[in-house]
Amino acid sequence: MKIDVTGVYLVEYLKATEFKVRKMNVGNKDLKIFSKKIKVPSEGRLPAIDTRDKNIFSTSSRFKVDELKKTDYLYFLKIFYDKIEEFDESIEWLESVNNLFDTSTKFSPNIIVYRLKQEKDKSKINECLYIHSLKESMLIKNKTVIFGKVSKKDKESGASEFDFLSETQFLTLPEKDFICSIERAEDKTSIKVFKAFELDTVFKVESLIDGYAEKKIYRFVNDGNGKEFKLTNDKSEVSFSDEAGNDVTSAVVTAVTSSDNLQLKKTYASFSGRSNKTIQSISLNRLNKVVNSLKTYVSQHENETLFGIQDIPRIDLENNKIYVDDKSVKIFAAMLNNEIIQKLLDEKIEIPYYQE
Known part of the structure; x- marks a missing residue:
C-alpha cells in the first residue's frame, strides 16, 4: 500500500467538542521522505464490528467499524475527522518545537495526527488520519545529541567525524504502532482500531x-x-x-x-x-x-x-x-x-x- 503524508498535527484533546490543534509546517519534500518510513498497521484478523446489529461497545483489543453511525459511541471520531478537514486552512501553525516545553503557551498536546492519502490500488485512493499518542519520551529536552557526517572523514585517522548538539529540544515523530486510523471514502467514515485500550485512554x-x-x-x-x-x-x-x-x-x-x-x-x-x-x-x-x-x-x-x-x-x-x-x-x-x-x-x- 502506498501512502502520502500530507500534514502533521498536534492535538490537545480534552473531549469530543473541546480540543486544540496546531499544524506543523513541514515541507512537501520532507513529507514525501517521511511517508516512506511509515509502517502501515496490519489489518489481518481485524474483526468487523457491525454496530447496528451488535453491541455498540466492542470489548476486542483490535477491531474495525466499516461505517460510523450517530448511534455509535465512537462517532466522535468522525466529528474529529470533520473538524481537522474543515479547519485545515485556518488551524494555527506550531511556532516552534520549543513551545512544547513552554508551560506558558497553554498548549499541551497528547495526540499526534498524520493526515494522509492511502493508495490501495490506482483506482482507489482513500483519505485518512493516522493517530498516535504523544508520549513524554518523544520530547527530548536539554540533551546532548551526537550525529555523524557520513561524507566527512578526518584526514589523519580516516575516521568519520561526529558533531554534538547540546541543549537542544526535539520532538521525535512516531513511524509505527498507531492507535487507530479514521478513513473517508465515498462519503463514508470508517475506523480501524489497533489499540483499543489506548484509544479509550487517550480519547477519554x-x-x-x-x-x-x-x-x-x-x-x-x-x-x-x-x-x-x-x-x-x-x-x-x-x-x-x-x-x-x-x-x-x-x-x-x-x-x-x-x-x-x-x-x-x-x-x-x-x-x-x-x-x-x-x-x-x-x-x-x-x-x-x-x-x-x-x-x-x-x-x-x-x-x-x-x-x-x-x-x-x-x-x-x-x-x-x-x-x-x-x-x-x-x-x-x-x-x-x-x-x-x-x-x-x-x-x-x-x-x-x-x-x-
Missing part, C-alpha cells in the same frame, strides 16, 4: 462508557416506559437489593463506574437485552444451576478463588427474580457476557473481571 472514552453503563443498570429496574430489561426465557426480573431487602441500585452503579476494570464497564454499557444474548435463551432454572456450580466451586476452592459466596447473585425461582448487589456486579456481568456465560454453562469457571 471511559467517562462516556460510565454514562452508558449507569443508564443500562437503571434499565433493569426503571425504564420509565414499563420496558425494563428482563433476563432468561422466563422473563425474570432483576432486583438490585441486599439480603435484607434494601434497595442498593445506587451502590451497584457506583461499584461499576468506579471500577478500574474497563471491560466490566463495557459489559454493562453494551448490554441490549436482545434475544441474541445467551442468557436470554436459557431458563432461570438453568441459570440457577450455574449459580449452584459457582457456590460448589467456592466451597471446594475456598483459599484459591478471588470471589466468595457473597459475590454470587441470588436466584429466587419461586418469585422469578435475580438479586444483585454491589458485591455481585462482576459475576452478574459474567452472566450478561455471551462468551463468559457459555463457559459457565459448560462448567468452566472463569470470571475475567477478577483478573487484573
Whole structure:
C-alpha cells in the first residue's frame, strides 16, 4: 500500500467538542521522505464490528467499524475527522518545537495526527488520519545529541567525524504502532482500531462508557416506559437489593463506574437485552444451576478463588427474580457476557473481571 503524508498535527484533546490543534509546517519534500518510513498497521484478523446489529461497545483489543453511525459511541471520531478537514486552512501553525516545553503557551498536546492519502490500488485512493499518542519520551529536552557526517572523514585517522548538539529540544515523530486510523471514502467514515485500550485512554472514552453503563443498570429496574430489561426465557426480573431487602441500585452503579476494570464497564454499557444474548435463551432454572456450580466451586476452592459466596447473585425461582448487589456486579456481568456465560454453562469457571 502506498501512502502520502500530507500534514502533521498536534492535538490537545480534552473531549469530543473541546480540543486544540496546531499544524506543523513541514515541507512537501520532507513529507514525501517521511511517508516512506511509515509502517502501515496490519489489518489481518481485524474483526468487523457491525454496530447496528451488535453491541455498540466492542470489548476486542483490535477491531474495525466499516461505517460510523450517530448511534455509535465512537462517532466522535468522525466529528474529529470533520473538524481537522474543515479547519485545515485556518488551524494555527506550531511556532516552534520549543513551545512544547513552554508551560506558558497553554498548549499541551497528547495526540499526534498524520493526515494522509492511502493508495490501495490506482483506482482507489482513500483519505485518512493516522493517530498516535504523544508520549513524554518523544520530547527530548536539554540533551546532548551526537550525529555523524557520513561524507566527512578526518584526514589523519580516516575516521568519520561526529558533531554534538547540546541543549537542544526535539520532538521525535512516531513511524509505527498507531492507535487507530479514521478513513473517508465515498462519503463514508470508517475506523480501524489497533489499540483499543489506548484509544479509550487517550480519547477519554471511559467517562462516556460510565454514562452508558449507569443508564443500562437503571434499565433493569426503571425504564420509565414499563420496558425494563428482563433476563432468561422466563422473563425474570432483576432486583438490585441486599439480603435484607434494601434497595442498593445506587451502590451497584457506583461499584461499576468506579471500577478500574474497563471491560466490566463495557459489559454493562453494551448490554441490549436482545434475544441474541445467551442468557436470554436459557431458563432461570438453568441459570440457577450455574449459580449452584459457582457456590460448589467456592466451597471446594475456598483459599484459591478471588470471589466468595457473597459475590454470587441470588436466584429466587419461586418469585422469578435475580438479586444483585454491589458485591455481585462482576459475576452478574459474567452472566450478561455471551462468551463468559457459555463457559459457565459448560462448567468452566472463569470470571475475567477478577483478573487484573
